[in-house]
Amino acid sequence: MLHVAREKENYFSADQLFATSREDKGPQWLIQLREKAGEHYSQTDFPSTHDEEWKYTNVAPILKVPYRQCFELDLQNLAPDSIIPLGFEELSGSQLVFVNGLFVSELSNLSSLPGEITAGNIGEVSGGSSRIVRDHLGVYADYHDHAFTALNTALAGDGAFIYVPKGKVVETPIHILFISRADEPVASHPRILVVADEGSILTIIESYISLGDQVYFTNAVAEVFAGRGSVITHYRMQEESVRAFHIATTEVFQESDSNYTSYAISLGGEISRHDLNIVLSGEHIETTINGLYVVDGKQHVDNHTVLDHLHPHCRSQQLYKGILDGKSRAVFNGKVFVREGALLTDAHQLNKNLLLSNEATVNTKPQLEIFADDVKCAHGATVGQLEDEELFYLASRGIPPERARALLTYGFAEDVISKIKLRSVRERLDRKVLDKLHQSLEVG
Amino acid sequence: MLEIRNLHAAVNGKEILKGLDLSVKGGEIHAVMGPNGSGKSTLAKVLAGHPDYQVTQGEVIYLGKNMLEMEPDERAREGFFLAFQYPIEIPGVSNANFLRMAYNEKAKYEGRDELDPLEFDDLIRERIKIVEMEASFINRSVNEGFSGGEKKRNEILQMAVLDPKLAVLDETDSGLDIDALRIVANGINKLAKKDNAIILVTHYQRLLNYIEPHFVHVLFRGQIAKSGGKELAMELENKGYDWIKTAGTKS
Numbered sequence: 001m002l003h004v005a006r007e008k009e010n011y012f013s014a015d016q017l018f019a020t021s022r023e024d025k026g027p028q029w030l031i032q033l034r035e036k037a038g039e040h041y042s043q044t045d046f047p048s049t050h051d052e053e054w055k056y057t058n059v060a061p062i063l064k065v066p067y068r069q070c071f072e073l074d075l076q077n078l079a080p081d082s083i084i085p086l087g088f089e090e091l092s093g094s095q096l097v098f099v100n101g102l103f104v105s106e107l108s109n110l111s112s113l114p115g116e117i118t119a120g121n122i123g124e125v126s127g128g129s130s131r132i133v134r135d136h137l138g139v140y141a142d143y144h145d146h147a148f149t150a151l152n153t154a155l156a157g158d159g160a161f162i163y164v165p166k167g168k169v170v171e172t173p174i175h176i177l178f179i180s181r182a183d184e185p186v187a188s189h190p191r192i193l194v195v196a197d198e199g200s201i202l203t204i205i206e207s208y209i210s211l212g213d214q215v216y217f218t219n220a221v222a223e224v225f226a227g228r229g230s231v232i233t234h235y236r237m238q239e240e241s242v243r244a245f246h247i248a249t250t251e252v253f254q255e256s257d258s259n260y261t262s263y264a265i266s267l268g269g270e271i272s273r274h275d276l277n278i279v280l281s282g283e284h285i286e287t288t289i290n291g292l293y294v295v296d297g298k299q300h301v302d303n304h305t306v307l308d309h310l311h312p313h314c315r316s317q318q319l320y321k322g323i324l325d326g327k328s329r330a331v332f333n334g335k336v337f338v339r340e341g342a343l344l345t346d347a348h349q350l351n352k353n354l355l356l357s358n359e360a361t362v363n364t365k366p367q368l369e370i371f372a373d374d375v376k377c378a379h380g381a382t383v384g385q386l387e388d389e390e391l392f393y394l395a396s397r398g399i400p401p402e403r404a405r406a407l408l409t410y411g412f413a414e415d416v417i418s419k420i421k422l423r424s425v426r427e428r429l430d431r432k433v434l435d436k437l438h439q440s441l442e443v444g
Numbered sequence: 445m446l447e448i449r450n451l452h453a454a455v456n457g458k459e460i461l462k463g464l465d466l467s468v469k470g471g472e473i474h475a476v477m478g479p480n481g482s483g484k485s486t487l488a489k490v491l492a493g494h495p496d497y498q499v500t501q502g503e504v505i506y507l508g509k510n511m512l513e514m515e516p517d518e519r520a521r522e523g524f525f526l527a528f529q530y531p532i533e534i535p536g537v538s539n540a541n542f543l544r545m546a547y548n549e550k551a552k553y554e555g556r557d558e559l560d561p562l563e564f565d566d567l568i569r570e571r572i573k574i575v576e577m578e579a580s581f582i583n584r585s586v587n588e589g590f591s592g593g594e595k596k597r598n599e600i601l602q603m604a605v606l607d608p609k610l611a612v613l614d615e616t617d618s619g620l621d622i623d624a625l626r627i628v629a630n631g632i633n634k635l636a637k638k639d640n641a642i643i644l645v646t647h648y649q650r651l652l653n654y655i656e657p658h659f660v661h662v663l664f665r666g667q668i669a670k671s672g673g674k675e676l677a678m679e680l681e682n683k684g685y686d687w688i689k690t691a692g693t694k695s
Binding site for chain 1: 492493494495515516517519520521525526528531532534535536537541542543545546549550553585602606
C-alpha cells in the first residue's frame with residue numbers, strides 16, 4: 001500500500017537519496033555500514049498499519065511530502081545569540097548544535113567539558129575515538145528493525161558522539177540541540193552515539209526544536225551504551241512544531257550495575273513516534289523511564305517501549321503520562337520481557353492518560369511477558385478525565401472551575417516533571433506544559 | 445448568619461433530608477449529631493453545593509443571600525468552608541500552591557491584595573502551628589500519602605488559612621487517635637471567634653469533650669428530632685440514639 005513512496009521523484013526513492021548523499025565520505029567501515037543499510041532500505045517497505053507495531057500510527061502522510069535534504073549549512077539569520085533561548089543558560093559551555101541535521105561548530109561550545117571527555121560530530125571523529133565509534137555505531141540500533149532506522153543508517157553523516165572514559169564524572173550536563181529551520185520542507189536524520197565506560201557518570205539532554213512552522217521530517221536514531229556501573233541520565237525533549245513529523249528510536253544497552261534514567265517528553269509534532277528499547281544485559285541494573293506527552297489539535301503521539309530483562313536482580317520502573325486535548329491521539333505500547341533466568345526481577349510499569357476532550361483518543365497496551373520464576377512485576381494503564389470529586393474539592397475552597405481544571409491538569413503532568421532533578425529543564429518544561437495547556441498558573 | 449428552612453434534599457433520587465430547620469448566628473458553635481444514615485453528611489454536602497445532591501424543597505439563607513443559587517466556589521469565596529470527612533488527594537499539586545490559589549481567589553473577591561509565594565509562605569508557616577504540623581507538609585502534594593489524622597489536620601490548616609465565616613466540619617473527629625483528636629479540637633477552638641460560626645457534624649460525643657458547643661441538635665430521618673444545650677450530648681452518650689428513635693418527635 002505504500003509503494004507510492006518508492007516512486008523515483010519521491011524524496012524517499014533510494015536511487016535518488018543515495019546518489020546525492022555523502023556516502024563517499026568517512027572511513028571504509030562506515031561506508032560499508034551505510035551501503036549495507038542502504039541496500040536493506042531499498043528492499044524494505046515502510047511499516048504500515050498492518051504491522052502490529054505500527055497498528056495505530058499511519059506513516060503515509062509523512063511519506064507524501066517532497067522533502068529536501070540539506071547538504072550545506074545555511075546559517076543566515078542564525079547568529080549565536082539567536083539560539084540562546086533554545087539552550088539552557090548554565091549549559092552554554094557544553095552544547096552541540098545541529099541545524100537541519102548538519103553539525104554547526106560555530107554554534108557549538110564545549111568549553112565547560114573536562115579534557116578527557118570526547119564530545120563532537122560523529123562525522124568528524126578521528127584517532128582513538130573512531131575505533132570507539134566503529135565498535136558501537138549500528139550495534140544497538142539494528143537497521144534491519146525497520147525502514148526508518150535503515151534510512152538513518154544509510155545516510156549516517158553528522159551526529160552527536162559522546163564518550164566518557166572509565167571512572168570519569170561529567171558534572172555538567174551535555175546538551176545536544178537539533179534545530180530545524182527552512183522555507184521549504186527539509187528532512188534530517190540525526191544520529192546520536194553515547195558511550196559511557198565503566199563507572200562513569202553522565203547527563204545528556206537531547207532536544208528537538210523548530211524555528212518557524214514549516215512541515216519537515218526528523219528521523220532520529222540514538223544509541224546509548226551504559227558500561228558496567230555507569231550512571232546515565234537522559235532527557236529527551238521533543239518540542240517540534242505541531243506541523244512537524246518526528247520518528248525516533250533510542251536503543252540503550254546496559255551492563256551490570258549500571259543505572260539509566262530517561263525522561264522522554266513529547267510536546268510537538270503532527271505525527272511523532274518514539275521507540276525506546278532497553279536491554280538490561282547484566283545483573284543489579286537499575287532502569288527508570290519516565291514519559292510525558294501533552295498533545296492537542298490533531299496531533300498524534302506514539303510511544304513504544306521495550307524493557308528486556310535478561311539477568312537476575314534487576315529493577316525497572318516506568319511511568320508514562322499523557323494529557324490529550326482536542327482531537328489528538330496517543331498510542332502507548334510498553335513491553336516488559338523477563339527472560340528465562342532473570343530471577344528476582346522487579347519491574348513496574350504504568351501508563352496514565354488524562355483526556356481533556358471527548359474527541360481525544362488513547363490506545364494503550366502495557367504488556368508483560370514473564371519466562372522466569374520468583375519475580376515481582378506489575379503493570380497497568382488508565383485513561384480518564386478529571387475527577388468530579390477533585391474538582392468539587394477545589395471548588396469548595398473557592399477556586400473557580402476553569403482554574404481548578406488547570407491546576408489538576410498541571411498536577412497530573414507535575415507528577416513526572418517534579419522528578420526532574422535539573423532545575424533549568426524542569427522549569428522550562430513547566431512553562432512549556434502550561435503554555436500548551438493555555439494556562440498561566442502562577443506556581444513556584 | 446445561616447437560616448435553613450424546611451430543607452428537603454435527595455441523592456440519586458432518594459430523599460435524605462426531609463424538612464430540616466436550623467438557625468445559626470455569628471459566634472455560635474453548633475453540634476449536629478445523629479445515627480448513621482440520619483442525613484448528617486448530606487446536610488454538609490448540600491450546604492457546600494455538591495452537584496450530586498439535589499435540593500427539592502426549602503431554602504437556605506446565608507448572610508442574607510439565597511445560598512442554593514450560588515456555585516460551590518462562590519459559596520467558599522463568600523466565607524463558607526466545609527472540612528471534608530474524606531479529604532481528596534491531589535497528586536502533583538503542592539499544599540502551598542493549592543492553598544495560595546484558594547487564598548488569592550478569596551482575597552481577589554474581597555478586594556484585598558493577593559499574596560506572592562514568599563508572603564504566602566510567611567502566612568502558612570504561622571497558621572500551620574495551629575494544627576501542630578511540620579513545615580514540610582506545605583510542600584507535599586495535597587493529602588497524598590497523608591495518614592487519616594494528617595488529612596484531617598490539613599483540613600483544619602486550610603480552615604485556618606481561609607478564615608471562614610461559617611465552617612461545617614463533617615466528621616472531622618472520626619478515625620482520629622487521642623493525640624490527633626486533641627490537636628484538631630485545639631485548632632478548632634483557636635479558630636472559633638466572636639463573629640464566625642462553626643457547625644460540628646459528628647456521630648460521637650467525644651469531640652464535645654474538647655469543644656464546647658452552644659447548641660446540640662439530633663438529626664434523625666432527615667429532620668432535627670431534638671435540640672438542646674451541651675447537656676443533650678451527655679444524654680445521648682448515656683442513652684444512645686435509640687432513645688431519640690423511640691422519643692421520635694421534634695422538641
